Each structure stands twice: as structure tokens, then as C-alpha cells.
Amino acid sequence: MVISNKPLNLFLAIVILTMPFLGFSNAEKDSLTVEKHAAEAGHAATEHKVEGAVKTKDAVNAYIEHHLQDSYDFNFFSDGEKGVHYGFSLPIILWDNGLKVFSSSQFHNDKEVANVDGTFYKLHHGKIYVSDAEGSLALDGHDHPTNVKPLDFSITKNVVSMLFAAFLVFFMFTSLAKAYKKNGGLPSGFGRVLEPLIIFIRDEIAIPNIGEKKYRKFMGYLLTVFFFIWILNLLGMTPLGINVTGNIAVTVCLALFTFLITQFSANKDYWKHIFWMPGVPVPMKIILMPIELLGTLTKPFALLIRLFANITAGHVVIMSLIAMIFVGKNLASDMPISIGLTLFISIIEILVAFLQAFIFTMLSSLFIGMAVQDHDHDDHH
Amino acid sequence: MDKLINDFSFGLFFWQAIILVVLILLLVKFAWKPIMTTITEREEGIKDALLSAENAKKEMMALKSDNQKLLDEARAERDAMIKEATAIKDKMIADAKEDAQAQGAKMIEQAKATIESEKNNAVAEIKNQVSSLSLEIAEKLLKEELSNTESQTKLVEKMLADVKLN
Numbered sequence: 001m002v003i004s005n006k007p008l009n010l011f012l013a014i015v016i017l018t019m020p021f022l023g024f025s026n027a028e029k030d031s032l033t034v035e036k037h038a039a040e041a042g043h044a045a046t047e048h049k050v051e052g053a054v055k056t057k058d059a060v061n062a063y064i065e066h067h068l069q070d071s072y073d074f075n076f077f078s079d080g081e082k083g084v085h086y087g088f089s090l091p092i093i094l095w096d097n098g099l100k101v102f103s104s105s106q107f108h109n110d111k112e113v114a115n116v117d118g119t120f121y122k123l124h125h126g127k128i129y130v131s132d133a134e135g136s137l138a139l140d141g142h143d144h145p146t147n148v149k150p151l152d153f154s155i156t157k158n159v160v161s162m163l164f165a166a167f168l169v170f171f172m173f174t175s176l177a178k179a180y181k182k183n184g185g186l187p188s189g190f191g192r193v194l195e196p197l198i199i200f201i202r203d204e205i206a207i208p209n210i211g212e213k214k215y216r217k218f219m220g221y222l223l224t225v226f227f228f229i230w231i232l233n234l235l236g237m238t239p240l241g242i243n244v245t246g247n248i249a250v251t252v253c254l255a256l257f258t259f260l261i262t263q264f265s266a267n268k269d270y271w272k273h274i275f276w277m278p279g280v281p282v283p284m285k286i287i288l289m290p291i292e293l294l295g296t297l298t299k300p301f302a303l304l305i306r307l308f309a310n311i312t313a314g315h316v317v318i319m320s321l322i323a324m325i326f327v328g329k330n331l332a333s334d335m336p337i338s339i340g341l342t343l344f345i346s347i348i349e350i351l352v353a354f355l356q357a358f359i360f361t362m363l364s365s366l367f368i369g370m371a372v373q374d375h376d377h378d379d380h381h
Numbered sequence: 382m383d384k385l386i387n388d389f390s391f392g393l394f395f396w397q398a399i400i401l402v403v404l405i406l407l408l409v410k411f412a413w414k415p416i417m418t419t420i421t422e423r424e425e426g427i428k429d430a431l432l433s434a435e436n437a438k439k440e441m442m443a444l445k446s447d448n449q450k451l452l453d454e455a456r457a458e459r460d461a462m463i464k465e466a467t468a469i470k471d472k473m474i475a476d477a478k479e480d481a482q483a484q485g486a487k488m489i490e491q492a493k494a495t496i497e498s499e500k501n502n503a504v505a506e507i508k509n510q511v512s513s514l515s516l517e518i519a520e521k522l523l524k525e526e527l528s529n530t531e532s533q534t535k536l537v538e539k540m541l542a543d544v545k546l547n
Contacts, residue, residue, distance in 0.1 A: 069388065070390055070393055093392075142383070144387070151391070151392075152390070152391065152392040153392045153395060153396070154392055155396070156390075156392065156393060156396075158393055159392075159393065159396040159397075159400075162396065162397060162400050163400060166400050166403075166404045169404065169408070170404065170407055170408060170411075170412070173408060173411075173412035173413070173416065174411045174412050176412065176416060177411060177412050177415040177416050177419075180415060180416065180419040181415070185419050185422065185423050185426075186423075195416075195420070198416060198417075198420065199420065202417075202420075216417070219413060219417060220405055220408065220409035220413045220414075221405060223408070223413055224401075224404055224405045224408050224409075224413070225401075228401070228404065247388075247390075247393065248385050248388050248389050249388075249389050249390045249391070249393040249394040249397065250393065250394075250397050252389065252394060253394050253397040253398050253401065254397075254401070256398075257398075257401060
């Protein structure tokens with residue numbers, strides 16, 4: 001867990017750092033604008049009555065939270081004042097006493113209730129519950145509904161984004177493979193950019209961590225994961241509003257893959273080091289056993305939290321900085337600050353997009369390397 | 382943590398797993414395998430080419446030094462041959478000179494001997510000729526002088542007179 005502290009700290013630090021900005025813009029609105037822009041304030045007051053205009057700190061927070069979550073619609077942008085969303089609905093697939101497939105546009109009504117073959121489903125905070133015609137939910141103490149949740153296999157926004165990224169990666173690298181065939185083993189066009197990256201993954205990540213002899217078997221996984229995460233991270237930087245790698249289910253799945261590959265490719269030495277650590281006294285062996293066993297779980301756990309926290313933090317920071325324009329009232333002073341900071345953080349985030357993909361791949365190969373390498377018992381412990 | 386667990390969507394997890402597995406399988410089959418094979422082959426090719434170039438260079442160097450050695454040997458041989466030839470020539474000249482000298486000396490000696498013997502022969506012949514000539518003369522003279530008895534008696538007397546004197 002030592003490793004995972006760092007990104008969490010970073011995440012917290014960034015969140016805390018951004019708070020003053022939000023606070024400042026708020027203060028300005030509360031005190032100065034009321035007096036200075038009396039006429040404007042009056043205009044703004046009328047605007048505030050229209051629901052959904054993202055103008056307040058709470059509205060911004062809600063908007064960011066909404067962005068970070070998965071969605072049943074693919075929204076490119078929305079007009080809060082008119083309550084219009086621009087995008088397209090995605091299919092919802094439920095397993096609730098049989099397969100139920102319908103468009104998410106059925107939720108687009110006042111109560112967010114869809115009537116499918118006589119069963120009513122209610123969309124509540126991005127989750128689907130079985131409900132009645134009124135869309136009433138029974139809430140528990142934590143405001144979580146206690147209604148039955150059907151098994152949800154919907155093609156959500158994140159699934160579409162992943163399919164898009166997967167297609168992109170597949171297209172890029174099959175075209176590189178084809179270019180090799182056509183060009184007599186030499187890359188052409190965009191492949192010249194991709195090839196050094198593949199060699200980088202092989203020479204800087206796979207071979208040093210796994211070893212010259214065994215790395216070849218894991219290259220497929222490492223390369224796929226690296227480019228998949230990287231493309232998804234970069235897609236998150238586009239204005240399409242995609243946030244796939246900042247979703248806990250995605251990172252859990254990725255980390256689980258690394259975990260399973262590590263465990264299934266582990267050799268005898270690896271298990272021996274977990275259950276009966278050589279070179280230490282017997283009582284220590286017994287104490288070390290659960291620690292080592294837990295260690296196998298914390299490693300992928302650190303992996304999933306790191307990726308999730310970094311990407312989420314990036315999205316929160318960028319959206320908060322952009323929101324400064326809308327929360328603050330003085331456009332002339334807020335805009336340069338907001339745009340400047342957003343640009344700065346965006347550049348850092350592009351670096352982070354690569355870095356997180358790199359670190360994920362790096363640590364995956366490190367864990368795999370630890371599981372498959374042949375230990376020399378004399379030099380360590 | 383409660384929020385994280387609440388945010389966890391099984392559907393997304395399910396799709397992610399399927400997409401990832403399918404993507405890995407497809408990429409391994411259609412991209413990574415051919416790409417890695419090509420890259421490895423190319424690297425091996427480059428390594429081989431470099432190695433063979435290095436070898437060729439070494440071979441060239443070896444050849445060059447061999448050539449140099451051969452050249453040096455040839456040069457040394459030529460020098461030795463020239464030297465030998467000079468020596469032989471000198472010796473031949475010396476030998477010839479010596480031979481010629483010896484031959485000359487021998488010839489001179491022979492000539493001398495021949496001349497000597499010829500001379501002796503000639504002298505002997507002359508002597509014989511002279512003696513026979515003088516005998517003839519003496520005979521003719523004697524015949525002339527002793528053709529009459531008077532002169533014969535005169536001679537005998539004279540001889541007797543000579544003998545007496547002795």
C-alpha cells in the first residue's frame with residue numbers, strides 16, 4: 001500500500017489546491033458583483049430561476065460529478081438553460097426475468113421512468129431501479145434506494161467509448177502490421193510513430209522487468225493494455241466528455257487482468273516465497289505468510305486506485321478550472337486566469353495520460369516479472 | 382470507499398472484460414505477433430549484417446596483412462635472388478678470370494715448351510745440315526785437292542808437320 005499513497009496524496013493535494021479558486025470566485029460574486037454590476041445582477045437573478053443553468057458552485061459540483069459517472073446517453077454538450085441535451089441515446093440491456101432491451105430515450109420524461117412491457121424502471125443518480133408508474137423509491141438512511149436493481153448490461157457511454165478506443169487501437173496496429181508486409185519489414189506513415197512506442201514497451205518495460213527469456217509471452221497483454229489505457233486517457237482529454245479510465249469498474253477490470261495473469265503464470269518459487277519464505281526462521285515464516293498473501297492483493301489494488309485517482313483528479317481539476325468562468329461574475333478577470341490554468345493543467349494531463357498508461361504497464365510487468373523470475377536465494381532476504 | 386463501491390457498475394465491468402479479452406486476442410493475432418516477429422527479424426537482420434560487415438572488415442584486414450606479408454616475402458626473395466645472382470656472377474667472373482689466367486699460363490708454358498723444342502730441333506737440324514754441309518764441302522774440297530798426287534803428298538806432309546808440332 002506504500003505505492004498507492006502517492007497518487008492518493010496527489011489527488012487530495014490537487015483537490016485542496018483547487019478549492020481556493022472556487023472559493024475566490026464565489027466570494028467575488030457574493031460581495032463585489034452585487035454592488036458593481038447591479039444591472040447585471042438583476043439579469044443574473046432572472047437567469048437563476050431557470051433550472052439547470054450551471055452558474056453556482058453546487059451546480060458545478062453536480063455537473064462534474066455527473067461527468068465523472070457513466071451515462072446511458074452520449075451527450076456532447078447540453079444547454080442547461082433550455083434543458084436540452086445534444087447527443088444520442090444508447091441501448092439499455094437489462095436482465096430482469098428475461099432480457100429487456102430498450103432505448104435510454106424512454107427515460108427522458110419528467111419522472112425518469114421507463115415503461116417496458118409493463119415493468120417500470122426508474123433512473124436515479126445514474127442507476128436503474130425497478131419501480132412503479134410514479135417512479136417512487138424507498139430510500140434508506142444514506143439516501144440509497146432499497147429498490148431491486150436489475151442486472152444491467154447496458155451499452156453505456158463508457159462502453160461505447162471503450163469500443164471506439166478498442167477499434168482505434170486495433171485499426172492502428174493492424175495497419176502497422178500490414179505496412180510491414182507491404183513495405184518489406186519497414187513501417188510507413190503513422191506506423192513510424194507507433195513502432196518506437198512498441199520497441200519502448202519491449203525494451204524499457206517488458207525486458208528489464210520480466211527478463212529476456214520470458215517477456216515474449218506477456219508482450220501481447222502489456223502492449224494492448226498500454227495502448228488501450230493511453231488512448232482512453234487521451235480520449236478523456238478531448239471535449240467529447242469521455243471519462244473511461246476514471247471509472248472504478250474499468251480500472252478494477254484492468255487490475256484484475258494483471259492479477260490473474262500474475263497468479264496463473266507464477267512459478268513454484270513465487271508461491272514458495274508467499275507461503276513459506278525461505279531464509280527466515282519458522283515463526284517469521286508463519287507471520288509473513290498472511291502478509292505476503294495480502295501483498296498479492298494490494299499490488300493490483302494499488303494499480304486500480306492509482307489509475308482511477310489520477311484520471312479522476314485530472315478531470316475534476318480541469319472541469320473546476322473551466323467552471324471558474326461560469327461561477328465568477330467578472331468575465332474579464334476570470335477568463336484569462338481560467339483559460340491559462342486550464343491550458344497549463346491540460347498539458348500536464350496529457351503527460352499524465354501517458355504516464356499513467358506507462359505506470360500501469362510498468363507495474364503490471366513488474367508484478368508478472370516477480371512471479372515468473374527465477375530467484376537466486378543467496379543475494380536477497 | 383462507500384461511494385466507490387456504489388459507483389462500481391457491474392455492467393461496465395462485464396463489457397470492459399469482454400472488450401479487453403477480445404481486443405487482446407485480436408491484437409495478438411493480427412497485430413502484435415506479426416509486428417513483433419517483423420521487428421525481431423529486422424533486428425536480427427541488422428545484427429547479422431553488422432556482424433558480417435565486421436567479419437568482412439576483419440577478413441579484409443587479414444587479407445591486407447597477408448598481402449603485405451606476401452609482398453614482403455616476395456621482395457625479400459627477390460633481394461636474396463639478386464644477391465645470389467650477383468654472387469654467382471662475381472664468382473663466375475672470378476672463376477673465368479682464374480681459368481683464363483691458368484689457361485693462358487698453361488698455353489704460354491706449352492708454347493714456350495714447343496718453341497724450345499722447335500728451337501732445339503731447328504738447332505739440331507741446322508747442326509746436322511751444317512755438319513753434312515761442311516762434310517760435303519770438305520769432301521768436295523778434299524776431292525779437289527787430292528785429285529793429283531802432288532797435292533796429296535803436300536797435304537800429308539802438312540798434316541804430318543802439324544802432328545809433329547803437337
